[in-house]
Amino acid sequence: MQPTQGKLHLGNLEGALRNWVKLQEEYDMFACIVDWHALTTMIERPEEITENSFGVAVDYLAAGLDPEKTVIFIQSQVKEHAELYLLFSMVTPLGWLERVPTFKEKRDSLTAGAEASHGLLGYPVLQAADILLYRPYGVPVGKDQVPHLELTREIARRFNYLYGDTLPEIANVLSDIPVMIGLDGRKMSKSYDNAIYIADSDDETAKKIMSAYTDPKKIRKDDPGHPEGCAVFSLHSVYNRENADNVEKECRAGARGCVSCKRECIESVITNLAPMRERRAELVKDPGQVFRVLEQGADRARAVAGETMADVRKSMGLL
Ligand code: SF4
Structure with missing residues (x-):
């Protein structure tokens, strides 16, 4: 999840979190708070992203994600995300990114005069790195999100084609996810100001x-x-x-x-x-325990990410 807000609403809870809490009983899970992604739309307010990341972690724990079962961490604390992003950006044709519908939507929603950044265009490449760094079996998604994972699969296939089998073909872990209607009748969303928050x-x-x-x-x-x-x-x-x-x-x-x-x-x-x-x-009263969860999560994520990067570099013949 992107920390574009410091508290999660019932749409986030019922559309994702509640499902993750169930899935952690069956799978080893990685739940990453993707703060670098938030920079694509919050470049003028980076300090807010840091604060928001803490709030999202609090909501993860409050909703029942168990740090013993789920690795909870902040993307920017595991620098391997940046390295894999860079390598993927070399193997991803520009045309693949230009035709991603969410890029067009996001570019059109920028405030007048603002230019789309390289980061906004490269967003799906960073997302592919976020996922493939952990060489997962799959990613939990609602049916409407299935197309979002296709580019990750294409990048993995292209990497494997160029450098040999290194990255997995990820599965969609599909669940019936309710779409929460916001207080004004539109989809519940922070940007519509129509949400009820866990907090x-x-x-x-x-x-x-x-x-x-x-x-x-x-x-x-x-x-x-x-x-x-x-x-x-x-x-x-x-x-x-x-x-x-x-x-x-x-x-x-x-x-x-x-x-x-x-x-x-x-x-x-x-x-x-x-x-x-x-x-x-309780968690807000004791922020130290939340920071400890995030630190330990980053250590565990780094260990897995480090192994992937060693294999990726080896496959590419890089030092
Ligand atoms: S329209 Fe009125 S009665 Fe019907 S579900 Fe909504 S609130 Fe309840």
């Missing part, structure tokens, strides 16, 4: 849900509603799963008002997040 207090959570977007055609309790696209129903379906079918049925039948629906939703969300929020508050 929010119960009061903030309640206030946000009370003001959330619902079905605009449902004015009175007995108007039939359309839960699809309703931010509150999206929360019910994750945090009040056992009653979500009932919520949907009552909403459609005009047997449920939005205000009472929101109250029930607030209770489910707050109850569900309570243990996580308690853990988060």
Whole structure:
């Protein structure tokens, strides 16, 4: 995850973190906070990235990532990422990068007058280095993210073609990942300012849900509603799963008002997040333990990354 923000929202939690916590029981995991990537959009505020990286690590631990099972570390603490990025940048044709749709999107979203940097274009090359440095079996992704990994595979194939089998063909570790609807009805995102954060207090959570977007055609309790696209129903379906079918049925039948629906939703969300929020508050009180996790994680990551780089250099015939 990129530390473009210092706290993770429920979209990050349900779209990735919650899944990683499950996967760590089956796989040896590497969870990298990619601070160098954040520079592609935050070049004027690098000090914020450092602060944000700590916040992301806190949320990782609060959500249940266990540093005994998952190597949690910050990208810039393992310099091998930069070395592999450089070598990959030599084997990656420019045309591959220019046609990446996210490059075009990001370039178009830059503030007027700002030029796209070399780093922005090379972003997928650094991402390939982040992944292949650990020669993993696979990467956990939602179905919509599958195309993002294709360039990593292409770079690995090209490297292996040029220098012999060194890097693996990575798999997509697919999971059903819910898309959280933000408070305004769009996808939950920090940039839309429509998110509920793990770090929010119960009061903030309640206030946000009370003001959330619902079905605009449902004015009175007995108007039939359309839960699809309703931010509150999206929360019910994750945090009040056992009653979500009932919520949907009552909403459609005009047997449920939005205000009472929101109250029930607030209770489910707050109850569900309570243990996580308690853990988060404890971690913030003792930042030393978070820094220790990150240091130990970087040491463990460096050991694996060092072995990969030794093989990569050997395959290329470099000193
Ligand atoms: S009743 Fe609940 S699910 Fe239906 S529109 Fe209102 S808030 Fe959304």
